[in-house]
Amino acid sequence: MKPSASGVAAVRLALPILAATLAAFGGLLTGGVLYYRDISLLHRPVRQVIRAIWHSGHLPLMDPAMDGGRHLLANPNYRVLHPTALLDCFLGLDQAFAVATVLQVFLAGWGLALLLRRQGASLAAARLGGLAFALSGPLLSLGNLPNLLGGVAWVPWILLAGLAARARPLTGLPLASLLAAVPLLAGGLESWGAAMVILAISALLSTERSRGLLAVGAMALGSMLLAAVQILPALSLLRGSERGLGFRASQIFYWSLEPARFLEALVPGLWGQPADPARWWGGARFDSGVPLILSAYLGATVLSLAIPGLLVLLPRRRAGRTTAISADGVAQDLRHLLIASGVTGAGLIFLALGRYNPLLSMGSDLPLAGALLRYPERLLSLVALPVAVAAAVGWQSMTRAGEMRRILRAAGPGLLLVAALLAGVILYTLSGGVPLAPELTAGRRAAAAVALRGTAGTALVGVVLLGACLWMAGRRGTRHLAGACAAGVVALDLLVAGVGINPAAExxxxxxxxxxxxxxxxxxxxxxxxxxxxxxxxxxxxxxxxxxxxxxxxxxxxxxxxxxxxxxxxxxxxxxxxxxxxxxxxxxxxxxxxxxxxxxxxxxxxxxxxxxxxxxxxxxxxxxxxxxxxxxxxxxxxxxxxRQTAAPRLAVVPHATYLGDLQAEGVMADLLEKLADPALDPRGEVFITAPTGVSVLGTWPVGEGAVTMRSDTPVGLLLEVELPGPGLLVVRDTFTAGWRVEVNGDPQEIVRTDMAWRGVVLPRGRHEVRFIYTQPGLLPGAFLSGLGLVLIVGLPAAGACRRRRSAVQAATA
Structure with missing residues (x-):
């Protein structure tokens, strides 16, 4: 009988993972705040302005301050529509960041534990797998990359709901589609894609392939429909932003996965602590001095279990010969999950190598689709999931019979290989060397060797303690404690290595x-x-x-x-x-x-x-x-x-020269030359570029017109303008799709002015000018998402009505 994740079992899985997650972010419990890198540089200030716009009663469509206007809702990296944004309604700014980070890391581990349990893993194996994923270096590294965390953390829940939907499509597909839409709301296309690939491979391995693939396809379409309110505005932003120009290979493959980091997956702190400049000696190896994913450490103890877990997939030997590791005791569904996640993980590593992969870096330029591979190292955060699954399978396969000799034979390859590599690193540091380190001064090299010897030694101690837990699993009197012992050793191994990944400041x-x-x-x-x-x-x-x-x-x-x-x-x-x-x-x-x-x-x-x-x-x-x-x-x-010579944000000018369509040959170069010409005063003459247009040649002196601000909101401007003759109103705010203007209540054309700003041609006299912003793609996206919600509610309701009608007909027959 397949084990089920009952309420009691779910709680028993949740408690240790929650405790370990809180320990990983202990600095937040003492009043600290997350600040490192993207938190303070981008996400915290942007979240602040989003909160302020919500509180002012407007949709956070546009940030009027940054660079004259920057899109908010259309940019999925800002997570305006992500479920974690709801925390802003109840918590302060820093508290919302902290709770969102800790909650999602916990949900990632708990979700994988429930998934493993559903697929046939024992309670001990499921708990161990959940801890291995939640505390892995790549996942903890997402604490300062909340846009990536908003996708990766939900992958186990997508898999859990997707597998349930395959068994009961009518009732399961709505929830599965809803969960699968969450990564798309944070721009996590890689997380969404990885989940869909795992589910598709699992369906191919099952006995009901057609039904399974149909369920995955319906789930993918349903999730995109639900996330249309984010997808369509994002596509509009893509077409009109720098991203729409495409990327060169050097831009796409920036932050590629350095092959040397495969050793870091086994040895914690191979190059020190990237968040602490005083204890980081690997800067010369990485783009921008630090890797995107701060830690690639998957756990020496976890890898010791994952190796025998992967050996389960080897073909069984001929009859008459026994093997220490076999598929006996590993449920078929769990085996399929291991295969599907393992194949997906291998593909992710292939892509994550980026410029170090000769099959990916063949050309000097890549098309726009290559932007999906930008910063390929970020895919490493998803690789921790198949490794955690393999570790859970390894524990399950080794401890199923409880025979000491079989356990030791099965565990031997993983424990010995990992221990030998760690011992080799320790011996190398004893000679004063630091493996794979860039050029260092003698003093810094000596300090690095001491620090690395300490972290590698700690990992080696963890491997020895894991061996003791496996020994306990082979003894009758201690067998029931072995699973908890292994989970504790794995958690301590990862927690010690994770210190400093998410520093908290006052x-x-x-x-x-x-x-x-x-x-x-x-x-x-x-x-x-x-x-x-x-x-x-x-x-x-x-x-x-x-x-x-x-x-x-x-x-x-x-x-x-x-x-x-x-x-x-x-x-x-x-x-x-x-x-x-x-x-x-x-x-x-x-x-x-x-x-x-x-x-x-x-x-x-x-x-x-x-x-x-x-x-x-x-x-x-x-x-x-x-x-x-x-x-x-x-x-x-x-x-x-x-700067006394700066042009004002709002101005009226008598002269505006029409240069032609910006896409026409030579117009761009001509415009750039004129914009930088010191002889041309921007307060008296500006330049218009558009498919069609005419120059404005007013004769009145510069400075005689007047502009008065009546209202200024993130989604609109109300101005009162007075001109002594024909002229151009210049608003040095972003020229982008979605803006429209009304002059005295009548629609008017907005012209692109000085490359980046908005302008309106006006006749002589006094005018009321109103600029109004509507996010392109938002209304059709909201319609499609609403339609998706109706279908989510309607499908289960229709199924319930059909079952009730069938029951009535059967009762009256």
Missing amino acids: REILEEVPAAADHIRTREGAGTTPRLLRLAEPPVPGESIPPGVEVAWSRRSLAYRIPEEFGLGTSLQSDVDRSAPLGNYFLRRAYEKAAGARRERVADRAAAAWEVSFAAGTDAVPATADWAATVFPRAPVLVLRR
Whole structure:
């Protein structure tokens, strides 16, 4: 009889996984906040502005501060529609981040444990597999990549619901489709695809192949239908953003899986702790100095069990000869899960190698579809799942009979191989060497050798303790404790190795920027929204700077946090997400390529009223010493420079030259040349590019027109404009699909102005101009998602009615 995940068994599986997950994020329990890398650089400030827009009564469609306007809901990386966004309704900003991270890591482990139990694993094997997945280095590394975690953590639940839907399609498919839609709401196409592939392979291995494949297809279509409210706006954003241009091979294969990291899967801390510069010596091996997935450690104890788990799949030997490992005692469904997840994991590794895979890196340029492989190392986060499944199968197959000799023979290959590799690393460090490390100074190499010897030694101790647990499984008196012992050893192995992956900082560190915004507002004047020019790079953090300080003064941190949290906009901002509208992207490229007076002119056209840097030179105009010391007591002096020649955000100009269609040959080059021309004043003349249009040749002097702001919201502007003659209203906010304008209540055409901004041609007189934003794809996407919800409710209801009708007919027959 197949074991079932009953309520009691589910709780027994949940409790140890929950306790281990809380231990992995212990810093949050003592009042710390997640801050490392993408949390403070991108996701925390963006989430802050999303919360503020929700509270103002608007849909978070557009962030008006970042670079003149940046899409929010359309970008799945921001997770506006993800289930974890509901936490913002009940918790504060940092609490919501912490709960979402811990909850999803726990759900990932618990979901896999329930899946293993459903497929025939023992309670001990299921618990061990759940812990191995939840505490694995790749999954814990997603604590600072919440957009990836929002997809990977839901894969076990998709598999659990998908397998149930295969048995009962009418009642199971709605829930399976709903769960499968969750990764798509976070842009987790790789997580969604991996789940669908595992389910498809499982269906092919089953006796009811056609029925299983139909269920997977229906589930895939249903999930895409439900997620259409996110998919269609995202496709619209893709077409009109930098991502729509495609990527070069060097961009796609940035952060490819370094082959040397296969050893890191076995040896924790092979290159130190990437979140701590003082204890990280592998920077020269990786793009940007640290890997995308901070830890590839899958667990020495886990791999010791996964090896015999994979050996279960070997063909059985000829009759008359016995084997220590056989498929006996491993349920067929569990075996199918191992095969399906293993094949999928191998495919993920193949893709994750990126530029190190000669079959993927053959061309210098790749088409747009190649963007799906961008940052291929991120696929490593899904590889932990098949390894955890193999470890659970290994424990199940070795301990099924309880015979000491068979257990030791089965466990021997895995334990000896892993122990030998760890011992080899330890011996190598005793000679003063550090395997696979870049060039290091003598002192740093010695310190690295000591640290690595400690982590490898700890992992080796875990393997020895696991051997003791297997010995307990072969003894009658201790057999019932062996499973709990193994789970504890695996958890300790992974928890010790996971220290430092998700560092937590004091909340005060994240609150050191308000004075910067207050100072700029005071200098600029009340009621204005000045913009900052992109920030110069700060000095590289040294060992003397306390951990966490970088979140207060790094270039990207200020660039995102000042506009998002304090209402100050930016211009020409570097876009790590590559989701900026194309006009903003090309304007930024023009700024980067220019120099001297030409660069200053591009900044003028971008309405950059302030420039922020960290170069405290004599030619700069720093903020007051007291203010700098208050904001950054442990960091370099912050320098602010007021740019008097910057064009205003709102203006009317008498002259606007029509250059032609931006797609036509030569128009782009001509426009870029004119945008950087120091002789052309952006306050008096701008340039229009459109498929059709005419130049505006007003004769009135510059400065005589007037623009008054009546209303400014994330989804609209209401302006009162007065012109002494024909002219052009220029709003230096993002030109992107979805905006429309009404002049005195009548629709009018928006023209692209100076590459990136919006403009409206107006006649002489006073006008009321209203800009209104509607997210492209949102309404049809919402309709399709609503239709999907109706089907989800309707299918079970129809099935229940049909069964009730059949029962009535049978009773009256």
